[in-house]
Amino acid sequence: MKKECEYCGKTFEAKTNRIYCDNLCQEEGWRIKKKIKNIQNYKKIKGRKKTERYKTQRRKWAKKTGYMKKYMKQWRQKNHQHWIEWNRNNYHKNRQKELERMKKYRQTESYKLSARKKKARRKRQLAFIPLWLNPFPKEIPIQYHHITNMFVIPLPKKNT
Ligand SMILES: [Zn+2]
Numbered sequence: 244m245k246k247e248c249e250y251c252g253k254t255f256e257a258k259t260n261r262i263y264c265d266n267l268c269q270e271e272g273w274r275i276k277k278k279i280k281n282i283q284n285y286k287k288i289k290g291r292k293k294t295e296r297y298k299t300q301r302r303k304w305a306k307k308t309g310y311m312k313k314y315m316k317q318w319r320q321k322n323h324q325h326w327i328e329w330n331r332n333n334y335h336k337n338r339q340k341e342l343e344r345m346k347k348y349r350q351t352e353s354y355k356l357s358a359r360k361k362k363a364r365r366k367r368q369l370a371f372i373p374l375w376l377n378p379f380p381k382e383i384p385i386q387y388h389h390i391t392n393m394f395v396i397p398l399p400k401k402n403t
Contacts, residue, residue: 250275371395 246257248264250272255264263269305311334341348354370393377385377397387395
């Protein structure tokens with residue numbers, strides 16, 4: 244029985260029901276078929292409506308793998324200039340609203356947690372380099388005060 248090869252189009256003598264003339268053609272043909280199938284599958288997934296369940300699962304996955312953090316960082320870097328400009332133009336318009344929003348936000352648990360984290364992070368990164376030695380007499384208790392993240396200066400301790 245004579246057949247046409249599906250890959251190269253040559254006619255060949257077929258003893259079984261294969262559709263390619265030789266092994267090389269078969270490999271190439273299979274590769275292309277796989278590619279087409281993948282594209283079709285991708286289109287199917289892309290065209291599907293995103294359900295609530297899908298969204299929540301995806302969000303969970305993003306949090307778990309750290310993808311969200313990465314993505315947010317990139318997004319922030321991309322839109323940094325835009326946000327600066329937006330704030331400059333709209334700050335006075337939305338000042339009152341923003342202050343009220345921040346007031347509310349400061350009372351929530353999530354703000355308290357993030358504030359604690361921020362403080363701890365800053366403390367970890369602080370260096371301790373005194374700019375000068377203690378000029379006060381020994382009787383006065385002193386306290387080192389950070390003027391930048393690197394340098395400290397001795398100051399008399401406040402009585403609170
Ligand atoms: Zn062939």
